[in-house]
Amino acid sequence: MPSDRPILAFDTSVAHCAAALLWRGEIIAEAREPMAKGQAERLMPLIEEMLISVGRGWRDVGGVAVGVGPGNFTGIRISVAAARGLALGLGVQAVGVTGPEMLAYGLTARIRVATPAARNALYVQDFAGGAPLGPIREANPDDADFWPETNLDLVGDWPETGRKILRPDPAARIRAMAFVGAQKLAAGAPPPAPFYLRAADAAPPSDPPPVILDA
Numbered sequence: 001m002p003s004d005r006p007i008l009a010f011d012t013s014v015a016h017c018a019a020a021l022l023w024r025g026e027i028i029a030e031a032r033e034p035m036a037k038g039q040a041e042r043l044m045p046l047i048e049e050m051l052i053s054v055g056r057g058w059r060d061v062g063g064v065a066v067g068v069g070p071g072n073f074t075g076i077r078i079s080v081a082a083a084r085g086l087a088l089g090l091g092v093q094a095v096g097v098t099g100p101e102m103l104a105y106g107l108t109a110r111i112r113v114a115t116p117a118a119r120n121a122l123y124v125q126d127f128a129g130g131a132p133l134g135p136i137r138e139a140n141p142d143d144a145d146f147w148p149e150t151n152l153d154l155v156g157d158w159p160e161t162g163r164k165i166l167r168p169d170p171a172a173r174i175r176a177m178a179f180v181g182a183q184k185l186a187a188g189a190p191p192p193a194p195f196y197l198r199a200a201d202a203a204p205p206s207d208p209p210p211v212i213l214d215a
Contacts, residue, residue: 005062008086010047012039012079013099014116018170019047021054022178028067029054032170040078048082062091066183068096069195070115070123070136076194083192095184096192097177099126103156103168105176112148114139114156123197126152138197141148187214 006023017039018032031050035042051057066083069076080096087094103113104127114122121140126133126148139146141159148154154165168176 005060005139006056007063007065007178007182008051008061009065009097009174009176009181010079010083011067011177012043012075013069014075014170015072016170017042017046018173018174019044019050020129020178021050021056022182023117027175029056030174032174039075043078043082052087058086061086061092063092063185064090064094065097065177065182065184066192067102067177068092068098068192070117070197073196077195080192080194084151087103087191091184092196094192095181095189096195097180097184098125098136098195099123099173100127100132100156101180102173102176104130104132105180106130107153107166109153109177110151111153111155114154114158116157117197136195136197152160 003122006021006028008019008021010019015036015175016032016034021029029050030048031117033042047105048058051060057181062087064083065078066079068080083094100113100123103115104111107127108129110126110128112126114124117123117138121138124139125136149162150163154163156167158165194206
């Protein structure tokens with residue numbers, strides 16, 4: 001990957017379109033629009049507008065980082081497909097960044113990060129020194145081990161409790177994605193793939209398929 005070309009990071013794994021541009025260790029542009037639907041239509045124009053705002057174009061992009069979840073099933077597929085298409089079209093590398101990796105960026109203490117899951121559950125993962133201590137798992141407030149021991153700091157989207165919680169805002173998360181993505185690009189990480197802990201909530205139609213008659 002060329003060292004002097006900016007890294008494009010973007011995410012639609014939650015209810016927004018968000019993007020940032022990292023160049024020479026600094027975020028030089030960012031954009032975010034909250035939206036529950038319509039990301040497929042808005043993502044690429046939003047990125048292009050952001051690039052133009054700092055005098056850049058698509059061919060200036062030197063690498064791509066994309067949010068791979070866990071999160072919204074459709075949103076993840078939209079952004080991962082866009083990232084892989086851009087990487088192919090621009091001849092650059094693309095990598096995936098999980099929600100917990102964004103939250104853990106820059107933190108060296110032992111932490112447990114949390115992002116929203118369906119049915120009031122959370123996706124949680126432990127980190128120490130910025131490195132994961134185990135896989136991402138789904139946790140429910142009714143679980144006996146939902147609240148970790150007090151030597152783990154809480155980061156992310158935890159429900160209110162008496163403990164201190166660090167809650168990075170959406171802008172901080174997309175910036176962190178760019179920095180994590182830069183590290184992964186330098187390490188030669190594999191291309192992005194959607195990260196799902198559960199299948200989509202969609203079900204196949206109950207009606208039988210139509211009969212196709214020969215002409």
